[in-house]
Amino acid sequence: MTDTTAEDKKRQEEIFERLSGEEKVRLAMVFSDTVRDIAWAGFCRRHPSISADVLRVKFLKEVHGIEMQKRSEDQSDE
Numbered sequence: 001m002t003d004t005t006a007e008d009k010k011r012q013e014e015i016f017e018r019l020s021g022e023e024k025v026r027l028a029m030v031f032s033d034t035v036r037d038i039a040w041a042g043f044c045r046r047h048p049s050i051s052a053d054v055l056r057v058k059f060l061k062e063v064h065g066i067e068m069q070k071r072s073e074d075q076s077d078e
Contacts, residue, residue, distance in 0.1 A: 039063060 004012070019027065043059050050058065060066040 036063075 002009075016024070040059060043062070044055060047055060047058070
């Protein structure tokens, strides 16, 4: 399934082929940030009653599989 015509896809490929390696990496980073921002917005809408701090922890776990350790109150910020 695609929303891009064959002609548009060919044009995209031609443009991409002309990019330098650095430009391709920069573009990939922008796309990655955009996808993360969309995922974050959807996650926030699905969990409107959770605090921002708890949301961040749950988001990291859901998206990246990262388990965050709970901080003890006697632990200092370094």
